[in-house]
Amino acid sequence: GDSVTQMEGPVTLSEEAFLTINCTYTATGYPSLFWYVQYPGEGLQLLLKATKADDKGSNKGFEATYRKETTSFHLEKGSVQVSDSAVYFCALSETSGSRLTFGEGTQLTVNP
């Protein structure tokens, strides 16, 4: 079945540091890929998405590129802020409108 694997957390960085959170997936078809973020005390929010190979999703300074050859969708940000502290989830959807399969989540803490 489908699965998503994220790098183990938690991750602690200083403000303005570079962020990478690795995500790899296993799927039988050509899934859509997502990063969701959960800020403290809030619900899950879509951060960015990519629906086909080589697409780059971007939002709020975060980027991720759909790499079919390495089955990866790594999340990056050039300069993190304290306000980026949250739990980040990588997810896939095999077909439009179907269930999301999530990774384990990565807790990010950014210190001033």
Added chain:
Amino acid sequence: GAGVSQSPSNKVTEKGKDVELRCDPISGHTALYWYRQSLGQGLEFLIYFQGNSAPDKSGLPSDRFSAERTGGSVSTLTIQRTQQEDSAVYLCASSPKSGYNEQFFGPGTRLTVL
């Protein structure tokens, strides 16, 4: 506009009791999903509704779990004879229509089974 709402926000119950969790999707959204978030299991899919029908209920963990959706809007997730392992945050999400990728999540219901 109003987002996905869920009630109650917190529910504490005793083992063996039945509980009902409610989800109000964004108005006009035809697709509705239930997920469960628990320590050790992460985020798990439970069931998907398109309108009032459930084409995918494969994530329900046992026959103690059931869900329904009426009028293409509100959904209720029912857990019968609750067990301690049912303790988790139950999340509801909706999408504007089938084929639309983004799911919009509610704040969740935290269920604690004593």
